[in-house]
Amino acid sequence: MKKIKVNVICAATCLFASLTASNSALAQKTHELTFSTYLPPAYEYVSKPIEQFINEVETESNGRIKINYFHSGQLYDGFGELSAVSRGDVDIVNMTGVYPSGSVPALNIFTLPFLYDDTAHLRRSIDAGILDLGIRQELSEKHNTVILGVGPWDPYEFYSKKKPIIKADDIKGQLWATSGSGDARAFQLLGGAPGSLSSSELYLAFDRGVIDATVRPLLTGIGRNLYEVVDYVSLSTFSIDISLLAINKEKWESLPSDLQAIIVRAAKNRDNDQYARVDSFIDEAISTYKSHGLKVNKIAPAEVSKMKELTAPAVDEWSSKVNRSEEYFDIIEKTKSH
Structure with a gap:
């Protein structure tokens, strides 16, 4: 009787250890993401914040996220980025608003003539929720794409x-x-x-x-x-125009919440960095x-x-x-x- 009891305890202990190891392995799983942009490194006030975003995500996640970065249209040009991220052919893109505006006409609000005074005005409109009037929702619901951050171009x-x-x-x-x-x-x-x-x-x-x-x-x-x-x-x-940092919706939802939080913080820092660089660039x-x-x-x-x-x-x-x-x-x- 004692022998059976000991065996049951051992089995339970082994099962617990196995589940713990399994959960730990899941938590430590490496998520490899592909980042594509048509922009070259010479576009420094866009490229430098992107590089910092990638570095921050990889560092803060302790290597649980690995981002493979392709620039200069190595994978897709500006017109192809929304379709690519929507299909999941790439995971993250940095889209200039004008290029996907054919698919999301509301994005033309940023390229219609003579509406904005300067980049500070643009930022105030974004902070006031201009993307929440339909752009964010349309990208998510119709194009399987989640906006992570929004930066400016110079005029x-x-x-x-x-x-x-x-x-x-x-x-x-x-x-x-x-x-x-x-x-x-x-x-x-x-x-x-x-x-x-x-x-x-x-x-x-x-x-x-x-x-x-x-x-x-x-x-x-x-x-x-x-x-x-x-x-x-x-x-x-x-x-x-705006610089949209965006991710495939299915890929986004597959990431653990703690990794999502790291990406959101890094995206916000990227936005702030780009605004500062634009201001000094003009x-x-x-x-x-x-x-x-x-x-x-x-x-x-x-x-x-x-x-x-x-x-x-x-x-x-x-x-x-x-x-x-x-x-x-x-x-x-x-x-x-x-």
Whole structure:
């Protein structure tokens, strides 16, 4: 009788030890994630925060998360990133808002012309919940994608080769490289001839005379060496796009809660780092352009107002197609510095 009792106790002890070891192994499981971005390391105010995000996640998780990082479009270009993360072909992406806006039209709120004053205004609108009017939900429910963080680009400005953009009439008749439907429609209304090109194609397009001008952030000009093939930069704060750090929803839900918490903290730190870098970058970029012999002009407020008036139909058309559009505009208006 005693022998049976001892055997039962031993069996129970072994079972407990086995379950404990199993749970411990599960807790220590390494989660390998693939991170893809079309952006090159030369885009430093985006790439450096991404690198820090990866380092923080791997360090704070004590190696339980391993992130394989692919940049410069090694896996997907800007237009393909949302589909790739939605399918689970990659786990994490850093999307520029304009590229997935064809699938999520509400994202065009960040590339519609002349809505934002500066990056501080953009941040206030995000903190006020502008992404929660439908963008976050649509990405999750229709595209299997969870937003981890949101950072800024510096404002989109005018680059031109033949002549400077000083007034609205200077846009007419020029061949414009655009990146989304929102800016393309705006340039139609301004009398330009728009055509979609990714940032990686701009240098050759300018060099070969395929395009006359484009509207892009100052970072694009630095990262893609556009100062070698254009002669003018004109400042107007045409728009300010966002940098979306996002993860495949199924992959996200498969991660233990403690690892999710580490990723969320690292994503927030990444956002803060990118805002700080953008703020210091703008003046540096302008100085760099001038040092390369480019003529940098600031478009007069009266001409910006005229451009805004001429492109208002693009804003109205977007508004008619997007749910809760008036709430988007209310947030933008209420978060102006006044």
